[in-house]
Amino acid sequence: MAFTxxxxxxxxxxxxxxxxxxxxxxxRLERPAPAAADEVISASIALLGEVIGDDSIDAIGIxxxxxxxxxxxxxxxxxxxxEYEGAAIGPRIGDHFNVPxxxxxxxxxxxxxxxxxxxxxxxxxxxxxxxGTGIGGxxxxxxxxxxxxxxxxxxxxxxxxxxHGVHPCGCGRSDHLEAVASGPAIEARYAAETGEQALxxxxxxxxxxxxxxxxxxxxxxxxxxxxxxxAGVGNALDIDLLLLTGGVSGIGPRYTDRVAQAFxxxxxxxxxxxxxxxxxxxxxxxxxxxxxxxxxxxGID
Ligand SMILES: [Zn+2]
Numbered sequence: 001m002a003f004t005x006x007x008x009x010x011x012x013x014x015x016x017x018x019x020x021x022x023x024x025x026x027x028r029l030e031r032p033a034p035a036a037a038d039e040v041i042s043a044s045i046a047l048l049g050e051v052i053g054d055d056s057i058d059a060i061g062i063x064x065x066x067x068x069x070x071x072x073x074x075x076x077x078x079x080x081x082x083e084y085e086g087a088a089i090g091p092r093i094g095d096h097f098n099v100p101x102x103x104x105x106x107x108x109x110x111x112x113x114x115x116x117x118x119x120x121x122x123x124x125x126x127x128x129x130x131x132g133t134g135i136g137g138x139x140x141x142x143x144x145x146x147x148x149x150x151x152x153x154x155x156x157x158x159x160x161x162x163x164h165g166v167h168p169c170g171c172g173r174s175d176h177l178e179a180v181a182s183g184p185a186i187e188a189r190y191a192a193e194t195g196e197q198a199l200x201x202x203x204x205x206x207x208x209x210x211x212x213x214x215x216x217x218x219x220x221x222x223x224x225x226x227x228x229x230x231a232g233v234g235n236a237l238d239i240d241l242l243l244l245t246g247g248v249s250g251i252g253p254r255y256t257d258r259v260a261q262a263f264x265x266x267x268x269x270x271x272x273x274x275x276x277x278x279x280x281x282x283x284x285x286x287x288x289x290x291x292x293x294x295x296x297x298x299g300i301d
Contacts, residue, residue: 001054001055002021002039002055002057002058002094003019003020003021003026003056003057003058003062004018004019004021004054004057004058004060004061004291004294005017005018005019005048005051005057005059005060005097005284005299006018006019006060006061006062006063006287006288006290006291006294006297007047007048007060007061007062007093007104007213007287007290008043008063008106008134008286008287008290009033009035009044009062009063009064009065009089009106010065010086010106010132010286011033011065011132011133012032012033012235013030013031013033014030014031014032014033014040014043014044014052015028015030015283015286015287016028016029016030016044016047016050016287017029017051017281017284017287017291018051018052019244019287019288019291020055023116023117023288023291023292025179025287025288027051027053028284028287029047029050031043031047031201035083036083037075037081037083037084037089038083038087039088039094040089041087041089041092043095044062044089044093045092045096045097045213048060048093048097049260052097053076056258057097057099057121058095058099058300059099059100059101059102059150059295059300060093060094060099060100060101060232060294061101061102061104061288061290061291061292061293061294061295061296062089062090062093062101062102062103062104062107062109062144062290062294063103063104063105063107063108063109063110063287063289063290064084064089064103064104064105064106064190065078065080065081065084065106065134066078066080066081066084066085066105067105067150067151067152068090068103068104068105068151068293069151070104070147070151072090072091073088073090073091073094073101073102073103074086074087074088074089074090074091075087075201076150076151077264079158079170079171079172080134080157080161080170080171080178081199085206089103090102093266096123096155099234100292100294100298101205101294102148102297102298103292104145104147104290105136105138105147105242105287106130106136106286107128107130107136107137107138107245107246108138108145108147108154108286108289108293109152109153109285109286109287109288109289109290109293110128110130110138110162110245110246110279110281110289111128111138111139111140111145111243112127112138112140112145112247112289112290112292112293112296113281113284113285113286113287113288113289113290114126114128114245114279114281114285114289115140115143115145115294116288116289116292117281117288117292118279118280118281118288118290119241119243119277119278119280119281119286120140120241120243123240123241124141124142124143124225124240125140125141125142125237125238125239125240125241126139126140126141126239126241126242126243127139127154127156127209127230127233127234127237127239127241127242127243128140128154128241128243128245128279129156129226129230129243129244129245129246129249130244130245130246130249131181131182131183131226131240131244131245131246131247131249132182132183132247132248133182133183133184133247133248134157134170134178134182135156135157135178135181135182135226135246136152136154136155136156136157136175136246137154137155137156137157137233138154139153139154139237141248144184145248145293147190148277154265156170156177156229156230156233157176157177157178158176158177158178159176159177159224159229159232159233160175160176161175161176161177161180161225161228162175162179162180162186167179167185170251172217174296177225177226180221180222180225181222181223181225181226181229182248183201183247183248185222186201186204186218186219186222186248187199187201187204189218189222190204190214190215190218193214193218194214195284196277201247201248202251203218204218205219205251205252205254205255208252209227209252209254210254212293216254218257219251219258220254220258221247222255223254223255223256223258223259223260223262224261224262225262225275226259226261226262227258227259227260227261227262227264227265227266227268228262228263228265230242230259230261230263231262231264231265231266231271232266232289234263234267234271234274235268235271238271239272239274240274241274241275242263242274242275242276242277243276243277243278243279244256244259244276244277244279244283245278245279245282246280247283249279249281250278256276257280257284259276260276263276264276267276276289
């Protein structure tokens with residue numbers, strides 16, 4: 001039986017998977033992601049080769065950071081990873097394995113997965129917010145991913161959340177949502193307030209549960225900024241679901257409850273019953289979504 005191979009290029013790791021026709025992930029391998037685009041492509045080819053093994057594949061679906069050209073699979077632009085711009089991620093990987101491929105933004109891939117097989121099924125206007133190393137978003141309208149004219153539809157990471165000029169963002173500007181509410185931003189704020197360096201987000205979340213008031217406040221603030229900022233986008237797009245995905249969204253109910261509380265406190269009245277859900281596919285969402293995306297693009301049953 002032919003599988004579809006899937007690749008999720010994240011901010012800190014590369015994940016390759018072999019996805020069955022019923023969109024179950026059969027095998028999955030994860031490695032730290034190198035920094036340079038060329039090395040990412042070589043490492044991706046090696047990892048995909050390993051996960052495919054002796055099995056046959058019909059296509060490769062790829063979720064990549066940055067804004068992706070929907071036809072040729074090139075990274076058109078990346079504010080947070082300018083070294084990726086122009087990288088021929090799709091063509092080089094597709095040519096190496098000699099199979100058809102499609103590339104979409106990594107958060108778009110997660111959104112496609114959740115829409116087809118996860119928590120967004122049955123909703124018609126969904127804002128997907130991915131909180132991890134960075135903050136990204138995707139927009140699912142009437143059962144399909146809305147990629148937009150330039151490929152930035154749903155990108156909420158660079159919303160302005162303050163005007164103090166004190167939170168430098170990975171994109172080179174400042175005071176954006178990503179600069180105050182991403183995983184590294186939460187860790188950095190805790191380190192700045194306590195002098196304790198290099199505490200992981202998981203450890204920080206455990207401390208918050210254990211009555212570490214600074215850990216609790218740092219997490220609550222990040223969740224609140226996110227919920228409030230996203231509420232404005234929710235109003236503008238008139239959504240019927242806010243879906244949270246990415247590593248930070250999984251650190252515990254305290255975080256998701258605070259996001260939901262802030263979102264519901266900030267949205268306009270008609271949206272106060274809009275559910276705030278966690279993605280159901282968790283870490284496999286980008287793989288399942290990338291496989292779904294490429295199969296739909298190529299018309300593979
Ligand atoms: Zn930014």
